[in-house]
Amino acid sequence: MAVDLPDNVVVTRLDTLASWCRKNSLWPMPFATACCGIELMATGASRHDLARFGAEVFRFTPRQCDLMIVAGRVVMKMLPVLQRIWQQMHEPKWCISMGACCSSGGVFDTYAVVQGIDRFVPVDMYIPGCPPRPEQLIQAIIDLQDLITARETTMGTEAEIGRPEPPKRALLELPIISGQPSSSMRSAASGSGGHGDR
């Protein structure tokens, strides 16, 4: 049965709509315990401007957040705090592990430093670097947005495991810092480069 739709009506899936809304209004919880936190702040500030990706509203209470960005070393005394904050956040929620220390312990292979928070809490996205540049954090948020589009459902099936991970975009060079985009950036931005291989 063919239905004639007027031009101003769009048909979509509810899941897609919900994910679209969610991914463009991430509310980060800044769990900044060390030097990476400074880059996290820089990302939120006007130069890098996380607001362009809809994620500028940093809240310091877990109950208002849906994206935990763990930036810095986590020691074994801090870990219960981290887990508690994670548990206090509402579903749907995501976690970014920012920096070498947070993802693997980094150079701090000592008795008290947890060797990667993913041993104790779920992590959706890792950012390498010591510290990662704000562009890398922005890239991770873009990747997370892709992941939300590809994976999440309206009612939330986050707990479901065994679902294949969507392939991550290649790390694009974002033309933020350099004044003039180079020719390679322009080709990436025109769509034939980095975006194409998804």
Next chain:
Amino acid sequence: MAIVDDVLQTLQQDGEVVDSSRFRGDLRIVIRPESLKRVARRMQTEWGFDVLIDVTCVDYLHYEGARDRFGLVYSFLSSEAMERLWLRVFLNEPELEVDSLVPLYESANWMEREVYDLFGIRFRGHPDLRRILLPEAFTDHPLRKDYPLQGRGERHHLPVVTRGES
């Protein structure tokens, strides 16, 4: 005569001094653990050392020429004369216990807790001798030289939160 010289002379006459040395003008007096509280009280009342700046500890395990295992360091300041003096006490296992200075100096409270936490030295008469930096459940004293740098696996045995249950 500076106050610290007077302290050294008087303590020597009273037979409290085990050893003493100077380094760049700073006087360090080694005393016996039993006499620590008595000497500290005299420092406070007789010579006016009204500030206890720091209490810390050194583990001399495998240290060249060292005779004792742990060396406690007490650094005092007389805020009136602006003179400083260091008292040292050496301890050996199994008697890792010394009198607490909290009744004399309030500032000793947290510093003694830190020494207890990281070296396992007990302070007799401390009002609240609990760990201060490490989690309560920690069983070791990590600044001892025989404690492995990467620990004994304490950091790996913590509860795990999964997606399903959070």
